[in-house]
Amino acid sequence: MDVRVIHCLLLWAAHFFLAVPHTIPRVLSNTSKTGDEQDACINLIPCQDNGAICIQPCSPSFHGETSFVCEDRKWQMLSDACANLDVQSLFQRISQSELLSCSGGHGGAAGEHLPFVGGGKPGHGKPGDGAKHFGAGNHSCQADFSCIIPDILSSPAIPGNIADIVELLKKISLQLSENVTRGKMQSYSRIANHILNSSIISNWAFVKDRNAGSILLDSVNLFAGKLLLRNGSESIQEPFIATKGYSIHRNTSAKSFDFSMEFNSTVNITGQVVIPEDELLRLPRASKAISVALPTLGAILEPNQPDPAFVNGLVLSVSLPEELRSVVLTFGKLDRREQAGARCVGWHSLERRWDAGPCALRALSAAAVVCQCAPRRRAYRSFSILMAPGAPRSPLLALLTRLGLGLSILSLLLCLLIEALVWRHVTKTQITFMRHFCLVNIAASLLVADVLFILAAIVHDTALNYQLCVAATFFLHFFYLALFFWMFTLGLLILYGLLLIFFKITRSAFLAAAFSIGYGCPLVISVLTVAITEPKNGYLRSEACWLNWYETKALLAFVVPALSIIVMNLIVVVVVVVKTGRSSFGEGCKSQDLSSMIRVSKNVALLTPLLGLTWGFGLATIIDSRSLAFHVVFALLNAFQGFFILLFGTLLDRKTREALRMNCFSSRRTWGLEKS
Numbered sequence: 001m002d003v004r005v006i007h008c009l010l011l012w013a014a015h016f017f018l019a020v021p022h023t024i025p026r027v028l029s030n031t032s033k034t035g036d037e038q039d040a041c042i043n044l045i046p047c048q049d050n051g052a053i054c055i056q057p058c059s060p061s062f063h064g065e066t067s068f069v070c071e072d073r074k075w076q077m078l079s080d081a082c083a084n085l086d087v088q089s090l091f092q093r094i095s096q097s098e099l100l101s102c103s104g105g106h107g108g109a110a111g112e113h114l115p116f117v118g119g120g121k122p123g124h125g126k127p128g129d130g131a132k133h134f135g136a137g138n139h140s141c142q143a144d145f146s147c148i149i150p151d152i153l154s155s156p157a158i159p160g161n162i163a164d165i166v167e168l169l170k171k172i173s174l175q176l177s178e179n180v181t182r183g184k185m186q187s188y189s190r191i192a193n194h195i196l197n198s199s200i201i202s203n204w205a206f207v208k209d210r211n212a213g214s215i216l217l218d219s220v221n222l223f224a225g226k227l228l229l230r231n232g233s234e235s236i237q238e239p240f241i242a243t244k245g246y247s248i249h250r251n252t253s254a255k256s257f258d259f260s261m262e263f264n265s266t267v268n269i270t271g272q273v274v275i276p277e278d279e280l281l282r283l284p285r286a287s288k289a290i291s292v293a294l295p296t297l298g299a300i301l302e303p304n305q306p307d308p309a310f311v312n313g314l315v316l317s318v319s320l321p322e323e324l325r326s327v328v329l330t331f332g333k334l335d336r337r338e339q340a341g342a343r344c345v346g347w348h349s350l351e352r353r354w355d356a357g358p359c360a361l362r363a364l365s366a367a368a369v370v371c372q373c374a375p376r377r378r379a380y381r382s383f384s385i386l387m388a389p390g391a392p393r394s395p396l397l398a399l400l401t402r403l404g405l406g407l408s409i410l411s412l413l414l415c416l417l418i419e420a421l422v423w424r425h426v427t428k429t430q431i432t433f434m435r436h437f438c439l440v441n442i443a444a445s446l447l448v449a450d451v452l453f454i455l456a457a458i459v460h461d462t463a464l465n466y467q468l469c470v471a472a473t474f475f476l477h478f479f480y481l482a483l484f485f486w487m488f489t490l491g492l493l494i495l496y497g498l499l500l501i502f503f504k505i506t507r508s509a510f511l512a513a514a515f516s517i518g519y520g521c522p523l524v525i526s527v528l529t530v531a532i533t534e535p536k537n538g539y540l541r542s543e544a545c546w547l548n549w550y551e552t553k554a555l556l557a558f559v560v561p562a563l564s565i566i567v568m569n570l571i572v573v574v575v576v577v578v579k580t581g582r583s584s585f586g587e588g589c590k591s592q593d594l595s596s597m598i599r600v601s602k603n604v605a606l607l608t609p610l611l612g613l614t615w616g617f618g619l620a621t622i623i624d625s626r627s628l629a630f631h632v633v634f635a636l637l638n639a640f641q642g643f644f645i646l647l648f649g650t651l652l653d654r655k656t657r658e659a660l661r662m663n664c665f666s667s668r669r670t671w672g673l674e675k676s
Contacts, residue, residue, distance in 0.1 A: 404639020
């Protein structure tokens, strides 16, 4: 028997043997499944074991399989690998034509003797259904890959086909990216555009390889980076992928790539890549710069680490000479609501995640974001902006914040004025001096912090200056910390008065300790925070002049000390309640119970704002950042904190009221004598 006949029979037998198990669904879990349970999986009726996997074959005209996972007693689609494209056959056609065009050869069946290189799914074609997509393999193909475009565009953009097209583009980039002409780039872009269409983005969620978006981005960057430029420039535009290139040298002025693209039928977004003149001066010789814009890829990329943020603009890729260290990127926002802030980020192609390390925010408005980024050939070549879901914005919340800040500032000014008037009368004893000294510093720190809060908002809204925003954030951080540490000092003073009755502290020792705690600790924390995070462009958050959270967690330098002090001051309040409650215990008179409860309640009400316990409600806004109720309560308690300090710290203090009456009486008598 002919060897070729035996070979064909063996291949046919192997294909039949391997195909049989795929004709029935497979249910995978830790326990065996009966025939009835397999039938349940086939019909997709309620499942029993959460986490169980059901695998079903595709319809006869497709190869591959569909996977389902059991969640809450229901089968949910996990991945869909059903496809009707054959990557191997398509790649053989264009790779054979590439060899012929390079060697000058003619004729021959494209792919007849060419081995399949890497990946792919051999044996996918079925008799009868291969003519449409694979039958053209017996004809030569032009060197621009255009011969496979009709097959690609006529195939549905289902998850299985998307995965196969990503694999095909990867093969082209790795093996056929020499001499990338305009024709090749046009064909490549048309193929990529087919699976980047905004109408089929939801299908990417069921592609089996979760890194398919990142693989596509790497492939596009590699292929476009080798584009040959005709007459010093090139521009190739498809609806969902655009490529532009320029010849650059040290004597040219700043080069910019401008993109205006459609995200969907109603939304257009823009982007710009600018190479500054001072960067071009670094070039030792004439070079080229290539940029690619992708409006929908940001919705496809799945980072390896969980991040609540999502892409809010174009994904802009750049391929630059190694001598160039930075570019300026301008991103138009997709979401232009008031809370749609932005973080400038680069895609780390090795770790497959967004990273703020190579980028810095330079300007921010309601419509656009300006970033300065440092491309690195191996890791960072693609950039975008992220929007994080933040606190809910409502007219009520904004109104409460404005009213509270205004009233707080006026109350703190009045508090400091009253303290100045009565200072001589209320600081005659050592303990009252210490109390009022802490109160004055608490009021002063909060007053400066409130004013800086307003200034920081003005600086951010007008995008005046990055360094000015850094300065505003530093002092805002310092004075808010000073507020908490002076509250902590007051808490220690209360414990001193309750527990260390016989231990006397001198005024000089108290002042030294109070200033060290109240201003020394905040200064050290603030300086270390800016020194560690600012060199990495991780000090500021993008949507406000305040400490960064997502990239460097700089906000912890405020949250950790503040929450620690709140917990310690809460212990102080508990000690005060216990000591106050015991004072009437055992007196044998039930009428004392009511007065004891009133005294305890009064002490708690007095100490809560003075010791910063209202800031504890900020923890609720961190746990559920989207709850409007938590934000309203937090705004009410803390925006009005200055008023509470005036009320509970000054006006309800008996000695302060007596001193004010004495001042008023003295002023009246003096005025009466002068009048007489």
